[in-house]
Amino acid sequence: MHIGDGSARVRWIGWAAALLLAGCGQGGAGGAADADGPDADAVDAAIEDAGPDAAPDARVTVDAAPSDAAASDAAPDAGPPDPCPGDRPDEALPVDLDAPMQGAVCRNRSVWYRLGVPADHAVSAVLTFDDAAGDLELRLLDVAAPDPPRAISEGSDDVERVAADFAPAPTDYWIEIYGYRGAANAYTLAVRTWPRAAARPAAVTGVVRYADRPFGPLGFTGEIVPRPAAEVVVQVVRVLDGAPVAEGLTDADGAFALDFEALGGPHVVRALAEIHHAGFVARTRDRDAGNLYALESAPFEPADAVSVDLLAPADAAIGGAFNIVDVARDAFVFVAPHVDRPSPPLTYRWQKGEAFACGSCYSRDTISLGGQLEDPDEYDDVIILHELGHYFVSHFSADDSPGGSHRDQLVSPALAYGEGVAYFFAGLVRGLPHVVDTFLDSVRFIDFEAMTVGGEALDVLYGTTDDTPRGEQREELVAGLVWDAFDGPSAAEPFDAVELGEDGLMDVLVRGFGGGDWVDVGAPGIDVADFLNLAACDTSSAAVQALADERAYPFDVEGALRCDKGSVPAPFELVEADGGVWAVGAKGAWLPPHRAWIGGPGAFKVRAAPTCALPCRVHDADPDAAVVVTVPGAPYPGASWLGARQRRALAGGRVVGGLRVTVSR
Numbered sequence: 001m002h003i004g005d006g007s008a009r010v011r012w013i014g015w016a017a018a019l020l021l022a023g024c025g026q027g028g029a030g031g032a033a034d035a036d037g038p039d040a041d042a043v044d045a046a047i048e049d050a051g052p053d054a055a056p057d058a059r060v061t062v063d064a065a066p067s068d069a070a071a072s073d074a075a076p077d078a079g080p081p082d083p084c085p086g087d088r089p090d091e092a093l094p095v096d097l098d099a100p101m102q103g104a105v106c107r108n109r110s111v112w113y114r115l116g117v118p119a120d121h122a123v124s125a126v127l128t129f130d131d132a133a134g135d136l137e138l139r140l141l142d143v144a145a146p147d148p149p150r151a152i153s154e155g156s157d158d159v160e161r162v163a164a165d166f167a168p169a170p171t172d173y174w175i176e177i178y179g180y181r182g183a184a185n186a187y188t189l190a191v192r193t194w195p196r197a198a199a200r201p202a203a204v205t206g207v208v209r210y211a212d213r214p215f216g217p218l219g220f221t222g223e224i225v226p227r228p229a230a231e232v233v234v235q236v237v238r239v240l241d242g243a244p245v246a247e248g249l250t251d252a253d254g255a256f257a258l259d260f261e262a263l264g265g266p267h268v269v270r271a272l273a274e275i276h277h278a279g280f281v282a283r284t285r286d287r288d289a290g291n292l293y294a295l296e297s298a299p300f301e302p303a304d305a306v307s308v309d310l311l312a313p314a315d316a317a318i319g320g321a322f323n324i325v326d327v328a329r330d331a332f333v334f335v336a337p338h339v340d341r342p343s344p345p346l347t348y349r350w351q352k353g354e355a356f357a358c359g360s361c362y363s364r365d366t367i368s369l370g371g372q373l374e375d376p377d378e379y380d381d382v383i384i385l386h387e388l389g390h391y392f393v394s395h396f397s398a399d400d401s402p403g404g405s406h407r408d409q410l411v412s413p414a415l416a417y418g419e420g421v422a423y424f425f426a427g428l429v430r431g432l433p434h435v436v437d438t439f440l441d442s443v444r445f446i447d448f449e450a451m452t453v454g455g456e457a458l459d460v461l462y463g464t465t466d467d468t469p470r471g472e473q474r475e476e477l478v479a480g481l482v483w484d485a486f487d488g489p490s491a492a493e494p495f496d497a498v499e500l501g502e503d504g505l506m507d508v509l510v511r512g513f514g515g516g517d518w519v520d521v522g523a524p525g526i527d528v529a530d531f532l533n534l535a536a537c538d539t540s541s542a543a544v545q546a547l548a549d550e551r552a553y554p555f556d557v558e559g560a561l562r563c564d565k566g567s568v569p570a571p572f573e574l575v576e577a578d579g580g581v582w583a584v585g586a587k588g589a590w591l592p593p594h595r596a597w598i599g600g601p602g603a604f605k606v607r608a609a610p611t612c613a614l615p616c617r618v619h620d621a622d623p624d625a626a627v628v629v630t631v632p633g634a635p636y637p638g639a640s641w642l643g644a645r646q647r648r649a650l651a652g653g654r655v656v657g658g659l660r661v662t663v664s665r
Contacts, residue, residue: 086111089174100190105136108182113175113189114143117167120196122263124163124241125175127189131158134185136177138162143172153242154180156289163243166196192240199261202302204236204246208254208271208295210322211314213379215436219443220379224314228254229322231329233272239299240265249276262302269297269308273321275329279342282328282388284321287351287371293321317352320378324348324369327384334429335392338506343395346388350378361403362390374440382426382436389425393418398513400525408453410465410472413527420478420528421509423448424486428505433483448479449487451551463552469522469529477551478528484547485535495550497543500535508534519562522555529555537563572614574629574641576621581641583629584615591616597628600646604628626650 084106086093092114095101105111117123127138138160140151150173151162164173177187208229214221234256236246245267246260273293274283284293295318297308312318328346336342348367349356355372360383362368367387370377377383393399401418404411411419427433433449446453451461453476461480464471488499500508512518512534513526522529536544536557545557572585583591591612597604598619604626609618619627623643630638642650653662 084109084111086113088112089114089176092174095175095191097191097193100188102186102188103177104186105134105177105179105184107179107184109184110176110178113177113191115173115175115191115193117171117173117193118195119168119170120166121193122164122166122196122199123173123191123193124161124238124243125189125191126241127153127160127177127187128158129185129187131156134183135180136160136183136185136187137180139174139176139178140164141174141176143174146174156291159242161242163238163241194263196261199263200302201259201304202262202267202306203257203259203304204267204269204300204302204306204308205257206255206269206297206308206310208232208234208250208256208310208312210312210326211319212323212326213314215379215381215438217434217436217443217445219436219438226311227326228252229271229312229326230254231275231277232322232325233274233276234258235270235272236260237268237270237296238263238265239268244270260302264302266299267302268299269310271295271310271312273318273325275325275332277329277332278336280332280336281342281345282325282332282348283345284324284348284350287349287354287356287368290349293318295322314379320352320371320376321350323379323381324350324384327381328388331385331388331392331425331429335396338503338510339396343391346391348384352376352378360387362387362394365391367391376438376440380437381430382423382434385426385429386422386435389422390418392425393421393509393513396514397421397509398516398526400527406475410460410474413464413469413471413473413523413529414525416473416475416478417527417531420475421482421531423475424479424482427479427483428486428502433479433487446476448476449483449493451476451480464554467554469527469553469555470524471554473528473553477553478531481528481547481551481553482531484550485532485544493550495546498535498539498547500538504538508538521560521562528553529560532557533560533562536561570631570634570636570639572629572639574618574627574639576641579621580617581619581621581627582615583612583618583639586614589614591629592631592634594629594631597630598625600624600626601650 085091087106087109089112092112095113095115103111115123123140125138125140127136129136135156138153139149140162141149150164153160153162175189175191177189179185209226210229212225212227214223214225229250230252231249234248234250235244236258237244245262246258248256248258250256250271271294272283274281285291286293295310295312297310300306300308312322325348328348344365346365346367348369350369350371352371353373355370356368358368359375360368360370360377369384369387399418399421400414402412402415404415406415406419423435426435427448433447435444435446435448437444445455451457453461461474461476464473484493484496485498485500486502486505487496489496508531518526518530518534520530521533532544532548532555541558541561548555548557571589572583572591574581575584585591591614593611594609596607596609596618598607599605618629619625621643623645625643626640626646628638628640651660653660
């Protein structure tokens with residue numbers, strides 16, 4: 001069929017492509033016509049002439065400028081077809097189970113299909129398209145209960161798959177096809193159903209392993225050691241529609257056994273880079289699109305007993321992805337006995353060859369792990385655990401680290417503690433006080449017990465810049481002090497008589513800092529002085545002082561020792577009763593020699609007072625007075641009472657429309 005005789009012609013293949021151009025105007029993603037291509041009227045005429053029953057591969061050639069004669073060829077009473085059919089659930093198109101269906105999604109629109117499935121039938125739908133021309137998505141919904149959908153497929157390749165298992169009663173389904181961010185594209189949709197009677201029992205067993213790269217102080221040894229991928233998610237997936245038909249976890253040896261109902265056709269075993277241990281979850285996703293890494297077997301035909309073994313090689317990205325989650329599992333195995341709950345799922349974002357601006361860093365249950373070729377971290381177990389240490393602290397302990405650059409630098413006490421305790425955590429899980437970070441052509445090795453970098457003792461690892469706890473300091477100083485408090489005595493360290501052990505150390509981190517049971521005794525915020533104070537409360541302050549002295553850390557453990565929670569409350573309070581201000585406390589308690597400050601700030605009159613049995617009257621309840629009682633030398637600041645007018649005067653300003661306004665002098 002030929003319309004018009006202009007020279008600029010556009011050839012469209014298939015009914016779906018003609019609909020896409022006609023209905024979407026600008027063509028949508030990947031469907032735009034040339035600037036001098038056909039207009040909508042020309043395409044409508046072509047579609048009308050082709051008719052709704054045109055074969056899927058019918059060719060329609062349209063001129064850019066149709067002639068009047070061509071327009072007169074159209075039937076006078078025939079209206080143009082709907083350019084975007086089935087774009088509402090109540091106008092859903094019927095499903096053809098005998099052959100794939102072709103169609104097109106218009107920009108910012110959907111295409112709906114409706115399918116009735118008898119009882120005890122499963123259903124699957126497979127959508128294929130050219131993703132480069134426009135990313136399409138797929139949903140399967142139960143008409144009677146559409147929220148939430150039965151299945152959603154929102155991938156980033158050329159195929160989307162959804163499926164629903166056997167329903168005990170007849171079920172009507174909607175299938176919705178829509179564009180990512182409103183994209184338009186042509187598609188092919190294949191839908192299939194199976195009766196339960198067609199399924200047959202099947203089973204598959206096997207082992208999932210990954211290739212590890214052992215390392216030491218000099219870097220990687222060059223060995224490649226297969227290790228079990230323990231407690232990873234493993235699935236049996238039907239190849240036809242990508243539906244998982246069975247799922248479980250590997251055991252500690254990486255072994256799995258799954259039973260399922262096979263509906264015919266090839267299946268695969270798929271192991272995900274996702275571990276589950278005692279309620280903790282960690283997974284590895286790529287950097288570009290957040291895709292979860294997975295290892296897949298060759299297809300197999302289901303049978304009563306099939307064995308499938310999987311190995312993630314070290315020279316492929318999947319090996320690094322599995323090493324990351326296996327190292328995370330080591331941390332969860334260590335942490336789980338010491339906490340009363342799991343934490344939110346942890347995601348590692350990593351991609352071989354790709355870098356993050358921070359190198360490797362942690363934020364909000366996500367670890368960005370560097371994959372750059374000059375400094376890859378996927379097999380640097382210490383770095384993997386160091387970042388997980390920040391995750392552990394954020395959920396079960398506490399720090400006041402401001403974040404920022406810290407490697408080989410003198411930094412603030414809060415930053416040094418946050419980074420140092422994360423390196424200590426990595427050493428705690430591995431049982432070695434070492435930092436090993438490999439680069440393309442070098443290795444960074446730190447022994448934070450021996451306080452050496454590359455085997456060399458450095459003075460900068462000791463002490464602080466101003467000989468006070470407030471001075472700048474190194475993260476290695478923190479890691480070394482915490483390690484000495486954790487480990488036992490040795491001939492090489494005669495100064496170390498502190499041995500908190502695993503339980504005691506985790507008690508300080510989890511109950512002490514995590515539970516808020518700590519006192520700020522060093523620099524403002526949480527620093528290593530606060531850790532030493534908590535350690536001294538559980539052991540000998542003299543022994544903890546010896547650790548600080550050996551590292552030249554300028555902190556008076558005994559002089560600053562505070563083993564109570566937060567600020568110490570006064571053992572009495574001031575209350576108003578019978579026209580007076582009274583000091584009251586526990587029954588039979590006494591108020592030691594004290595000072596009563598009467599009047600107000602800047603105008604206090606101080607009166608020394610002897611011991612008194614509580615309750616005792618301190619002063620008149622004057623509305624213009626402020627009364628403060630302090631005890632010289634006590635660990636608490638005292639207690640105060642304000643009269644009504646004094647309270648208003650101290651508050652300052654005047655309240656206007658939700659503001660407290662003070663006039664400038």
